[in-house]
Amino acid sequence: MDSQKKYIQLYHSIADRIKKGDFSVGDKLPTEQDFAQEYGFSRQTVRQALSKLEADKIIYKIQGSGSFISDSVLSIKRTMHIAVITTYISTYIFPSILRGIETVATSAGYSILLKATNNSIAKEHSILENISVHDVDGVIVEGTKTALPNPNLSFYRSLADSNVPLVFVNGYYPELLETKRHNILYVVTDDYQGSYDLTSDLIRKGHTSIGGIFKSDDIQGIRRFSGYIDALVNNDIPVDDNHILWFNTETKFGIQQQLSNSCLPKECTAIVCYNDEITLQALESINYQNQTVTALRSFDGTISSQQCSLNFFSLPHPKEALGLLATKKLIHLINGEDEKSAILPWEDN
Known part of the structure; x- marks a missing residue:
């Protein structure tokens, strides 16, 4: 695992501990050295993770004293934001899929953070690197080049491990399902x-x-x-x-x-x-x-x-129905309910 992925993994791990209540507002975090020993990462990796936590206003630093939990974590448990990452946005079948997503999300009080990868692994990497548990409660994603080995899977695993559920649409990464994580699902056509x-x-x-x-x-x-x-x-x-x-x-x-x-x-x-x-x-x-x-x-x-x-x-293509179902399943996962993946029949099949 390269250093970039390590610091993102550590970022999500610490943020998840904060989200679970292991630390309260004003608490001092362990030192860089303590985290390095606990996780087996270098101090440089720990420093990068803490810098991202600070940038996301989850922690704040006092020179010479250490890192402390910010009062912004009071709202970290529910952001009411859902990230939607698709290959494309405004062309072909995608507007209808997005309409289905938006219908369910807005009725449940969620707003959507919309991103497009243009089916580029590099673009997917950039998007995932900038998504934090402080930003979203869940992610709907259309995988990028899902038939090929993908270097970004650690980002998805890290989000799932931080209790940010993922629902894939149209295509998914089979490797992510091998570990049988309860909060990674897919909704696809047959x-x-x-x-x-x-x-x-x-x-x-x-x-x-x-x-x-x-x-x-x-x-x-x-x-x-x-x-x-x-x-x-x-x-x-x-x-x-x-x-x-x-x-x-x-x-x-x-x-x-x-x-x-x-x-x-x-x-x-x-x-x-x-x-x-x-x-x-x-x-x-x-x-x-x-x-x-x-x-x-x-x-x-x-x-x-x-x-x-x-x-x-x-x-x-059951475009809007697919978007509707994927979002319903994601919200159920966010609420701690059990859900299963779904394969939709073609409308006139």
């Missing part, structure tokens, strides 16, 4: 089943050469790919690597170029696309090249069949 059903529908309509375009760096893409593969295998249709295109966050606007260099649109009669943003790119390429594709299937329900010249269907 990506595997959705893709299985879309692919099976094409097979029932007589398609036997079905391509796929999937996202490689988030867990939704992997689960949708898995459903697609299983539907083919269970219907005795061979899987052809040449009929599958992969993209990631950085290459998502290059689908047309990929298709132009691929045999997929020449050899397949149908394609299952990762989502509607990818479908629009695929459709433009197919229309331009006049290929053999006659049917498209997709996710999120932002394109109507009237907008598409091919046989088309997109599973509507």
Whole structure:
């Protein structure tokens, strides 16, 4: 664990002890040396943690006397703020998800601190580094590149260990669930089943050469790919690597170029696309090249069949319902109630 993560971990640990009442207003904290010995960290790490506690007005320092608990901790038990961290804010399905979150949060008296990572691990790191237990009572978060190893998991673990519950939406980090923390949950769509059903529908309509375009760096893409593969295998249709295109966050606007260099649109009669943003790119390429594709299937329900010249269907995303449910579960966790993760069916599944 690098020094940055160590001081954040220590910050949350001390703040949690204050939150639990181990120290009262005006109490003097142990010295830097005492904390260093207790936690096994360097004095530099302890000093960084205490500086962040001071910056957040949880403690104050008196030169030559030490660090003391500030009277601001009287309100630390409930801030009435919820942090919402999503990959994007104002585009695609995200406004509807946020509307669901806001509906429940505001009715319960909470205000929202909204942040966007732009699906950047570095941006996620910066946001998490600046969230303190003094700022929020809970966090709703859409993970960043959830199919890849993530260096920011220690921040999430530290928040959870400080009794700040986390509810992930759309995607989550499987590693965080391995420890079975009671206050880390997810609310997601059934990506595997959705893709299985879309692919099976094409097979029932007589398609036997079905391509796929999937996202490689988030867990939704992997689960949708898995459903697609299983539907083919269970219907005795061979899987052809040449009929599958992969993209990631950085290459998502290059689908047309990929298709132009691929045999997929020449050899397949149908394609299952990762989502509607990818479908629009695929459709433009197919229309331009006049290929053999006659049917498209997709996710999120932002394109109507009237907008598409091919046989088309997109599973509507339960956007607002997902935001509503995630926020209800988070507030229950904040209130000390038991909750479980949820997998939502697609609206017209």
